[in-house]
Amino acid sequence: xxxxxxxxxxxVTEKGKDVELRCDPISGHTALYWYRQSLGQGLEFLIxxxxxxxxDKSGLPSDRFSxxxxxxxxxxxxxxxxxxEDSAVYLCASSLYGGLAGTLSTDTQxxxxxxxxxxx
Amino acid sequence: xxxxxxxxxxLSIQEGENATMNCSYKTSINNLQWYRxxxxxxxxxxxxxxxxxxxxxxxxxxxxxDTSKKSSSLLITASRAADTASYFCATxxxxxxxxxxGTSLTVIP
Numbered sequence: 001x002x003x004x005x006x007x008x009x010x011x012v013t014e015k016g017k018d019v020e021l022r023c024d025p026i027s028g029h030t031a032l033y034w035y036r037q038s039l040g041q042g043l044e045f046l047i048x049x050x051x052x053x054x055x056d057k058s059g060l061p062s063d064r065f066s067x068x069x070x071x072x073x074x075x076x077x078x079x080x081x082x083x084x085e086d087s088a089v090y091l092c093a094s095s096l097y098g099g100l101a102g103t104l105s106t107d108t109q110x111x112x113x114x115x116x117x118x119x120x
Numbered sequence: 121x122x123x124x125x126x127x128x129x130x131l132s133i134q135e136g137e138n139a140t141m142n143c144s145y146k147t148s149i150n151n152l153q154w155y156r157x158x159x160x161x162x163x164x165x166x167x168x169x170x171x172x173x174x175x176x177x178x179x180x181x182x183x184x185x186d187t188s189k190k191s192s193s194l195l196i197t198a199s200r201a202a203d204t205a206s207y208f209c210a211t212x213x214x215x216x217x218x219x220x221x222g223t224s225l226t227v228i229p
Contacts, residue, residue, distance in 0.1 A: 035219070043163075043208060043219035091163065111155075111163035 002026065004112035006092050012118045013082055021077040021115045025094030032075050033095075033109060034067055038088040049075060082119045089114040126209055126220040134228050139196040141223040143209030144189075152185055154194050155208045157222070163208070166194075201229045 005024045013019050025032050034046040046059045049069040060066070064082075069075040079086055093109040126143050133139050143152070154166040169176045169185045169192065176183045182195040196203055206222045 043210070043222075045218065093163070108165045108168070109153075109163075110165070 004092055004094050004110050006090075006112040006115050008115060009113065010116045010118075012120065014120050015084060016081055018078065018080045019082055019117060021079075021090050021092075021117070023075045023077070023092030023094075023112060025073065025075070025092070026096075026110055027073075029094035029096050029110075030072065031095045031097065032069055033093040034075070034077050035091040035093065036061075036088045037091060037114075043091070046077070079117075082117075084119045087117055087119045089116050126207070126223040128223060129221070130224045130226070132226040132228065133199055135199060135201055137199055139199050139203070139225055139227070141194050141207055141225070143192045143194070143220055145192075145209075145211045145218065145220075146190065147211070147213045147218075149187075149211045149213050151212050152183075152192050153210045153212070154181075154183060154192075155210060155219075157206045157208065159205070166207075196225075199225075199227045201227050203227050 004026055007022045011019055023032065031048060031050055033048040036044045036046055047054050047057055047067050051072050052069050054067065064080045067075060067077045077090060091111055091114045093111040095109045126141055131139055131141065149171055151168055151170045153168045155163045156166055157163050167176060167178045167181055167183050169183050171187055174185060180197045183192060185192045192209055194207060204225060204227045206224050208219050208222045210219045
């Protein structure tokens, strides 16, 4: 069956431009997660969705970052006015169930291949 | 920072040997998960251990959790060249999910 897919796989942009990253979760998965991995760094949790709502947005690095999920399926992560420090691999994951009362799920998260963003 | 930390940062062993990597964290957790990331690939979930569990096995993997010390270890027995990857622990502390910096494991054939 199809796993989590992300597009584009690579994105090179100029500083100051806006970028939009897309994540297609596994069909039927209610929870969706965004992470960022900078070069040589660990994973950084950004945001997660339970259905279409995001209970906690405090992981987003700045107000230039936003994410939405519509129809309980596809999610987009938008970075406005990109900066060089935004360069990283952006990973998306989904899990079958979300947690209770807006908490994170204990279900297995299935990760996509990531989008490598390079800001020149 | 509430991020988990793995040690060692890098580990190189001969095929057939066991590999042990450790993870420490700072907050109370609901569960702790270990992931593997091969170069250029996405993350793969390996094993989840709940806060009320002390040890869990899955194939050649053995995970321990000591909540009093806020630490976990991942043991890979009889390592194979295909185990070469980065290994991350991740802690679920409620509304946030924290990943460590990872241990880079190289298994030499």
